[in-house]
Amino acid sequence: MSNSDPSIFELGESEALKRAIAHFKPGSHTLIPSGDDAAVIRSGGRYVVTTDTMVQDRDFLLKFSSPENLGYKAVATNLSDVVAMGAKPTSLVVALVVPKTTSVSFLENFARGLQSGIDELFPGCEVVGGDLASGTEIVIAVTAHGELDQEPVLRSGAKVGDLVVVAGTLGKAAAGLSLLLAPDHTLAASYPELVEVQLAPKPPLALGLELAGIANSMLDLSDGLSTDAARIAKASDVSIRLNSSALIGYEAVLELAAQSMTARGFEAAERDWVLHGGEDHSFLATVPAGTLLPKGCKVIGEVVSKSAEPVYLDDTPLIAKGWDSISS
Numbered sequence: 001m002s003n004s005d006p007s008i009f010e011l012g013e014s015e016a017l018k019r020a021i022a023h024f025k026p027g028s029h030t031l032i033p034s035g036d037d038a039a040v041i042r043s044g045g046r047y048v049v050t051t052d053t054m055v056q057d058r059d060f061l062l063k064f065s066s067p068e069n070l071g072y073k074a075v076a077t078n079l080s081d082v083v084a085m086g087a088k089p090t091s092l093v094v095a096l097v098v099p100k101t102t103s104v105s106f107l108e109n110f111a112r113g114l115q116s117g118i119d120e121l122f123p124g125c126e127v128v129g130g131d132l133a134s135g136t137e138i139v140i141a142v143t144a145h146g147e148l149d150q151e152p153v154l155r156s157g158a159k160v161g162d163l164v165v166v167a168g169t170l171g172k173a174a175a176g177l178s179l180l181l182a183p184d185h186t187l188a189a190s191y192p193e194l195v196e197v198q199l200a201p202k203p204p205l206a207l208g209l210e211l212a213g214i215a216n217s218m219l220d221l222s223d224g225l226s227t228d229a230a231r232i233a234k235a236s237d238v239s240i241r242l243n244s245s246a247l248i249g250y251e252a253v254l255e256l257a258a259q260s261m262t263a264r265g266f267e268a269a270e271r272d273w274v275l276h277g278g279e280d281h282s283f284l285a286t287v288p289a290g291t292l293l294p295k296g297c298k299v300i301g302e303v304v305s306k307s308a309e310p311v312y313l314d315d316t317p318l319i320a321k322g323w324d325s326i327s328s
Helices: 013-021 067-084 104-121 172-181 186-190 192-199 205-212 225-236 244-263 270-276
Strands: 030-032 047-055 088-098 126-134 139-147 163-167 217-221 239-242 282-287 297-304 311-313
Touching: 013 104, 047 067, 067 088, 067 104, 067 139, 067 205, 067 217, 067 282, 088 104, 104 126, 163 205, 172 186, 172 192, 172 244, 172 270, 186 192, 186 244, 205 217, 205 282, 217 225, 225 239, 225 270, 225 282, 225 297, 225 311, 239 244, 244 270, 244 297
Parallel strands: 088 126, 239 311
Antiparallel strands: 047 139, 088 139, 163 282, 163 297, 217 282, 239 297
């Protein structure tokens, strides 16, 4: 390790953190920022709290993800959970476990990615603290807070007759992952937009907040449409019928990538990406029929009375095959 880029072990925790924190911007909700045992955040009423963990070689591969990608994605995955509850993101606390040989430049670039994610996705939010520790692999744990100005939007609020609505993309992140994992590296290079959605997803947070204002139920589409729709159905004691015709547009933008993969002998199906692929971090909601939807939202189905299965594609049961953080 060169003197110009020492490891965090060589530099020490305090100095390494000082260099990383220098990349963060102050937010309007923070009274006491990072530096003491805890930050002090201004809250006028109710707030939401969520946390998410990313583990090396399980949730990301360093051969694909840069430190900036990891920071950006850590922000995106947590802020989308806050917005899915109908809350406005205010602050993040980030804990990072890295090997002792990790360079300080990695830490600084990770911090830049965090701030870049905030700047692009929800300016005014702030990293207010965290922790740095050493271990055998990289682990990123983020806790996000949000201010709730309305009733929280729960998974359990779907009502028979509601329309099922998506805000954001479907299947792009899954397609990007398949392209990255393909042995033919020219595939990923041919579809940079899909790869970018996998490495640094951009959930439509402002649109999500609009949708939350009219939704009976809502969640972040992190684990796949089939899995997340089933979560709403089970929590609300209803069934959901997705319309295959409404998904054709999502499939169409992935068709060429799927064809490129199959032409080279790799398995790929755009419908599987749309139905079961996660990590787009879009929003899935149910809204009362007849509600005027925000621009950018698309109706993909309806809520029906509880049946034998939680989710159907047209009239065929749709088995949940999305991501499971423990068993997948």
